[in-house]
Each structure stands twice: as C-alpha cells, then as structure tokens.
Amino acid sequence: MDEDGTITADEFASIIQSALGVPELDVSMLFKEIDADETGKLSYDEFKDFALKHPEYAKLFTTYLELQRYQLDMSEEDDFESPEIKHSPVRKTTVPVSETTPIARNKVCPEGNEEDHSSTSDKKDD
Structure with a gap:
C-alpha cells in the first residue's frame, strides 16, 4: 500500500477485511503464519510461498x-x-x-429428439 514492496500487519488486515467485507475479522494469526522471516512485513515471495503451500x-x-x-x-x-x-x-x-x-428446440418436438418420434405423425395417410 505504501509502495515499499511489502505489506505490514495493519495493511494486510485492511486488505483482507475489505476484500471479505468483514471489518472486525482478526487476521493477526494468519499474518504471523505467512510472515516466515518474522520481520513484521510480508513480501510477495512470502505470500506466494504460503499460498502455494496452503491452497x-x-x-x-x-x-x-x-x-x-x-x-x-x-x-x-x-x-x-x-x-x-x-x-x-x-x-x-x-x-x-x-x-x-x-x-x-421446436414446437413439434420440445426435447429436440425428432428422430425418436418420426414414426408418429399427425398427418393423414394418403
């Protein structure tokens, strides 16, 4: 969000809460799980690695x-x-x-199986 290439815990919470439409959602534990290097910031690679390991x-x-x-x-x-x-x-x-x-498909044969009904006809034999 601040264009430094990483996402803080607050930024992550804001994104997830906004995306899911649940403003009171606590995502702090999820953030800690994703933050593999424990810097308090998520890099793209950390997020990608977590997503690939936890589909x-x-x-x-x-x-x-x-x-x-x-x-x-x-x-x-x-x-x-x-x-x-x-x-x-x-x-x-x-x-x-x-x-x-x-x-x-047509008015004569609603199911479109005209072949199945070819032996029956409303026409009079000549």
Missing part, C-alpha cells in the same frame, strides 16, 4: 466470497419481489433455467 486458504476465501455474492444477490432479489412472492414457501433460485429445464 486451502485460497479455496476458503473463494468460497466465502461466493457465499457473500450469493447472499447479496438473494437480498437484492428480495427487494424486487412482491410481498406474495416473498412469503411463498417456494423460492426462486439463482441457477439459470437452461441448466435445470430442457429448452424447447
């Missing part, structure tokens, strides 16, 4: 951020729903419809 932290942060985005999306969605929908026992999901419901 579970990246997964943890990613999962946490995805959860926050989901909750934000749901709260924004609630702001736009009518009172009847808000109190309905059936809730909308954020999964796109195309992933859960087959999309009709």
